[in-house]
Amino acid sequence: xxxxxxIDLGTTNSCAxxxxxxxxxxxxxxxxxxxxxxxSIYAVDDKGNELIGHDAKRQWQLNPRNTIYGSKRLMGRxxxxxxxxxxxNYFVYEISEQPxxxxxxxxxxxxxxxxxxxxxxxxxxxxxxxxDYLQAPIYRAVVTVPAYFNDRQRxxxxxxxxxxxxxxxxxxxEPTAAALAFGVGxxxxxxxxxxxxxxxxxxxxxxxxIRDRVFEVKATGGDxxxxxxxxDNRIIDxxxxxxxxxxxxxxxxxxxxxxxxIKDLAERSRIDLxxxxxxxxxxxxxxxxxxxQPLDVDLRLTRDILEARTADLIxxxxxxxxxxxxxxxxxxxxxDHVLLVGGMTRMPxxxxxxxxxxxxxxxxxxNPDEAVAIGAAMFAFSLEDDSNLxxxxxxxxPMAIGIEDARGQMYEIFKRNEPVPNVKTLSFTTxxxxxxxxxxxxxxxxxxxxxxxxxxxxxxxxxxRLGRAGEVRVEVAFNLSQDGILSMSAKDRDTGVxxxxxxxxxxxxx
Ligand code: AMP
Numbered sequence: 210x211x212x213x214x215x216i217d218l219g220t221t222n223s224c225a226x227x228x229x230x231x232x233x234x235x236x237x238x239x240x241x242x243x244x245x246x247x248x249s250i251y252a253v254d255d256k257g258n259e260l261i262g263h264d265a266k267r268q269w270q271l272n273p274r275n276t277i278y279g280s281k282r283l284m285g286r287x288x289x290x291x292x293x294x295x296x297x298n299y300f301v302y303e304i305s306e307q308p309x310x311x312x313x314x315x316x317x318x319x320x321x322x323x324x325x326x327x328x329x330x331x332x333x334x335x336x337x338x339x340x341d342y343l344q345a346p347i348y349r350a351v352v353t354v355p356a357y358f359n360d361r362q363r364x365x366x367x368x369x370x371x372x373x374x375x376x377x378x379x380x381x382x383e384p385t386a387a388a389l390a391f392g393v394g395x396x397x398x399x400x401x402x403x404x405x406x407x408x409x410x411x412x413x414x415x416x417x418x419i420r421d422r423v424f425e426v427k428a429t430g431g432d433x434x435x436x437x438x439x440x441d442n443r444i445i446d447x448x449x450x451x452x453x454x455x456x457x458x459x460x461x462x463x464x465x466x467x468x469x470x471i472k473d474l475a476e477r478s479r480i481d482l483x484x485x486x487x488x489x490x491x492x493x494x495x496x497x498x499x500x501x502q503p504l505d506v507d508l509r510l511t512r513d514i515l516e517a518r519t520a521d522l523i524x525x526x527x528x529x530x531x532x533x534x535x536x537x538x539x540x541x542x543x544x545d546h547v548l549l550v551g552g553m554t555r556m557p558x559x560x561x562x563x564x565x566x567x568x569x570x571x572x573x574x575x576n577p578d579e580a581v582a583i584g585a586a587m588f589a590f591s592l593e594d595d596s597n598l599x600x601x602x603x604x605x606x607p608m609a610i611g612i613e614d615a616r617g618q619m620y621e622i623f624k625r626n627e628p629v630p631n632v633k634t635l636s637f638t639t640x641x642x643x644x645x646x647x648x649x650x651x652x653x654x655x656x657x658x659x660x661x662x663x664x665x666x667x668x669x670x671x672x673x674r675l676g677r678a679g680e681v682r683v684e685v686a687f688n689l690s691q692d693g694i695l696s697m698s699a700k701d702r703d704t705g706v707x708x709x710x711x712x713x714x715x716x717x718x719x
Contacts (some may be wrong), residue, residue, distance in 0.1 A: 222578075225339050227586050238404040247263065249281065252317065286306075286362070348376060352366055353381055383550065384413050392419040401417075406551045410434075412436060416533060416544070422601060428534075452495075467495050541566055630688075648668065665695065682701050
């Protein structure tokens, strides 16, 4: 029978798991060579062949322009020149804007793709491996996303599934999945768990109360622009400064292959420094002088340098922990267990900061790289008809959703950390005689000024009954699904007649 699998679609690596066998055990799905994770990288080689995962990573130093890495950061985002500039400082693939829709496009192998299409290639690879392993086709999956993903980003993940005919039956938050991996089957009476999730590209912190098989999120927060990539970038900056001091006038930023070699070694050295105090940072023949003389990078990177250069990034994670504890009205000492999720939590300085903040050692019960996929698979299994596992997730939205009022301020319809699913209705009265339509812009974010938040959609409800100003009342329903995705509808409050809805620029469904 075709199973629902659980997929952790990560910025750096992805991983899948499934519950199977007569004893209904969770298993991570192995890839070639027995590894459980696949790099979330898509590339096209010189001959036009598509490469995904390990094969793509293997050639990225030589072909960086056609290697799409870290693309989850751009998923479901509007094209924003600042963000693109930030990414272009370190990644060398071309990023452009789809005219009219504002969608971000990336170029690879001479073609442009939207981010859901890139994600669909990675999902396809995961699905192929999983169906080989299970000897059955896979049509359905539970996919995890950072808790701090907004509506548009969640919608983009659903679209990625649609591109390859994979139904994303539920989207669940990564920390919630990790809490499932920790808590299911342990008969917990009532415990408060903090999940600190620092991965390759994103950071999330969630406070979740576990009552046996009920997992209730009390508050969540995070930063979709904070992860291993940012730590690597700090090492890259250090290497470039040191290199420039030794070789005045030679700018390695202009050389994509040199940058890719530095980036690759930056990540490997950073991982080494989780176990050692220092390591060599050598790249022979990185470039040539104008006179044709080869130059090397020949440095020593220490844990002290790494920690000094990244202290502010770690401080940002702790600031978010403070806010989330305030939102949940909990003191850090009231947390029973701290779970570390995401490869970056192996960095000693991160572990120290978390231990100091919560005043206790993190739990060793979950594996930071595997917990999210395992939790996703458990949840997937709980949705199967023949499942003996029933879990209940009570999740929240990470950021407020609201409309722009006449003064450009954000009128919040759902506040941050309000539970999902959720429905709210608002009544509007016409402000002009014979007003035929009603327009509104929906935003998501925590700023008071609507425009500084993420625009989710521009709605027009038309066909309003004609009448004097203030006489006709329109009732708009805002429906938030369990996945944290918004849909909307409107009707005449007095006649009950549904309005026609047109949507421009939107992730929001009618
Ligand atoms: P994830 O998104 O959870 O797969 O996390 C991947 C990130 O964790 C990447 O930025 C890796 O460089 C980083 N990472 C993996 N192992 C370690 C380690 N031992 N020490 C520090 N960072 C690590």
